[in-house]
Amino acid sequence: MASQQNFNVWYTAKNFPSSVVQRRTDLITFPVDDLAHALFVTGRAPADRATHGATSFFEWIHRVALAPAYLRMGPGGRLMRSDLARELDRSEKVALSYTLGQAMTGVFSERVLSVRFLMHVDRYASRHHLVFSQTTKKRADMFGQKKDGGWIVAEAKGRSGVVDWKLEQKMIEQKGTIKSIAGMAPDFTFGCAAHFxxxxxxxxxxxxxxxxxxxxxxxxxNLPITQDKFIQTYYEPFLMALEQGGPREENGGFLVADFQPLQLRIGVLRSVVDRVDRARNGFLEGLHADVTTLLSEQVPEELPPGHFLDGTMIRTNWDTHIYQEDWSEYFIADKF
Known part of the structure; x- marks a missing residue:
């Protein structure tokens, strides 16, 4: 895989404890592999093969492919939309912004809040037939678990223009719609918007x-999950990707599938794959404890590029696309 420069994205954080977010405004610096990983894990398509077969795999590929199709690296590592992205019709722009909002929530969660596992609430709910109260239609998008075991809840938004007061209020309302996860109050419940x-x-x-x-x-x-089912559901899309990617190779302790037409490689620690496979075959109890123990052998500061806190790897070879200068420096901002 080709070497990559980093995106530089400014964030503004409001009302977070200073012990967690030291600077109200700061840069997140990350390679395109991190964006591909976030696009992959934040999808909402179910991964229950008994019900959906392998068809939901194509949703994951579609999401990840949005990066080389529509996103570019501008001067100073700025993350820009391509001209093609701005020429999409309104509904397509809304869909792109929505997906990008979820992905950047993933990047922010991992890079700033040390979140190791992040999942769409609806994916867990559909996988395990979780029924919510009908008293409210509002529900946050994401929930996840940090390295220290604490939970977070996130409402993800995306806009092709600026974030206005109305959107801020909507994020504030929806991020506070889950008060406990597996009987524990979340450490953070926040709204996160990607905008231009x-x-x-x-x-x-x-x-x-x-x-x-x-x-x-x-x-x-209250979100009545079990931690073992949470881990099983989290890794199922990765295992499905490994199965759909053709012959798997072992490389440095990882099982890896190579999607050559997409210039994409996906891998998971062999030890994690083996344990999740056992869970799929009926040995679910203790999965969360076993997987987190396996991951504790990793040193986060020593992870190579394209390797993540969850024991997965995603490597891309998208430089030719990401560095294209097919974006206009001056244009009228889209509004919706």
Whole structure:
């Protein structure tokens, strides 16, 4: 895989504890592999093969392929949309912004909050037939677990323009709709929006706004998950990708599938694959404890590029696409 430069994305964090987010405004620096990983893990398509077969795998590939199709690295590592992305019709732009908002919530969660596992609430709910109360239609998008075991809840948004007051209020309302996960109060419940503010030079690089007000909604729900099922559900898309990628090779303790037409490699620690496979064959109890023990052997600061806190790897070879200068420096910002 080709060497990569890093994206540089500014974030603004409101109301987070200073012990967690030291600077209200700062840069997140990450390679395109991190974006591919976040696009993969934040999808909502179910991975229950008994019900859906392998068809949901194509949803994962579609999401990941959005990066080389529509995103570019501009001057100074700024994350820009390609001209093609801005020429999409309105509904397509909404879909792209929505997906990008989820992915950047994933990048922010891992890089700033040390979240190791992040999942769409609806994916867990559909996989394990979780039924929510009908008293409220509002529900946060994501939930996840940090390296220290604490839980987070995130409401993800995306806009092709700026974040206005109305969207901020919607994030504040929806991020506080889950008050407990597996009987534990989340450490953080925040809203996260990826947007494209217009700078003085006329360009619109991606930026992140994250908000963590402390209040819960009156109708906030409890999320009755089990940690073992959470881990099983988290890794199922990765195992499906390994199965769909043709012959698997072992490389440095990872099982790896190579999707050559997509210039993409996906891998998972062999020890994690073996344990999750046992869970799929009926040995579910103790899965969370076993997997986190296996992951504790990793030193986060020593992880190579394209390797992640969850024991997975995603490597891309998208330099030719990401560095294309098919984006306009000056344009009128899209509004919706």
């Amino acid at each position: 503010p217009k700078l003085n030079d006329g360009s619109e690089p991606l930026a992140i706004l994250a908000i963590d007000p402390p209040e819960f909604e009156e109708e906030a729900i």
